[in-house]
Amino acid sequence: MPPVLYCCDPLNPRRVDEHFAPEAQEVRAHGGEVALIDHDRLLRGDADAAIARVPSGLESAWYRGWMMPSVRYAELAAALSRRGAALIVDPGRYRTAHELPGWYPTFAEVTPASVWRPTEPGEMVEAGKLTELVQPLPPGPGIVKDYVKSRKDEWHQACFIPDLTESAGLTRIVRRFVELQEDYLAGGIVVRAFETFVKLESVAAEVRVWWLDGEPRLLTPHPDSPFDRGLVPHLGQIGAAVRRLGCRFITTDVALRSDGVWRVVEVGDGQVSDLHRSSSRGEFAALLVDS
Helix, strand or coil: CCCEEEEEECCEEEEECCCCHHHHHHHHHCCCCEEEECHHHHHCCCHHHHCCCCCCCCCEEEEECCCCCHHHHHHHHHHHHCCCCEECCCHHHHHHHHCHHHHHHHHHHHCCCEEEEECCCCCCCCHHHHHHHCCCCCCCCEEEEECCCECHHHHHHHCEECCCCCHHHHHHHHHHHHHHHHHHCCCEEEEEECCCECEECCEECEEEEEEECCEEEEEEECCCCCCCCCCCCCCHHHHHHHHHHCCCEEEEEEEEECCCCEEEEEEEEHHHCCCCCCCCHHHHHHHHHCC
């Protein structure tokens, strides 16, 4: 059974980060092994120091912790490889699931239409190039995000674009998004067509589906959901896309569109996807330990 590499507590590197501590406790309770890595050192580019507390002799391991850029994940994998260990999710598969350009072509039929452009943090794209970028999208509203995250908490100033054909508004929202992301902008700019989803008490009824080896193993509310449970999605076409993607452990955030069709809002690598506060850490731990 493969060990699980958790992020350590920044203030006490001998302990699991408090956000993941209950989960790590369940991993141990299910007979699994836990080791610690230093996420802060990983982000600073010092992967060898980050894995100093990982025991030698491991053959393979899950990573479980905070998100990291794909390049840092590759550095983590390389550092572990130098010590004879391999991450169960290799860097290529991590990037495929973690960044929209990796998963979008496979899910194009079940997710809002999207376009993207590689950009550096702080790079302000010209209005004309943004207008050209969104040409393939249907007219109407859209949202802007980067390859990994949106700024939905700043919905009206840095996320929602009321009219993709109105150049000034498009440019203003995209530039504000880039400005607020600062150095955390991941990969580039993504613009997606906006779709209207069914809501429960004014909140989108979004469900997170955890897939292991192409099978849906756990359904949880989206981490931002105020509800302990949501609708039960129909996963036929979505499951087919998951299996075509070929990634070992991923999540799909799905929502019911107003016309009754289930749509994929986001795809992510399961190792860095968060659990809803009401979700059973024991059920999740069993997925990792028994895999």
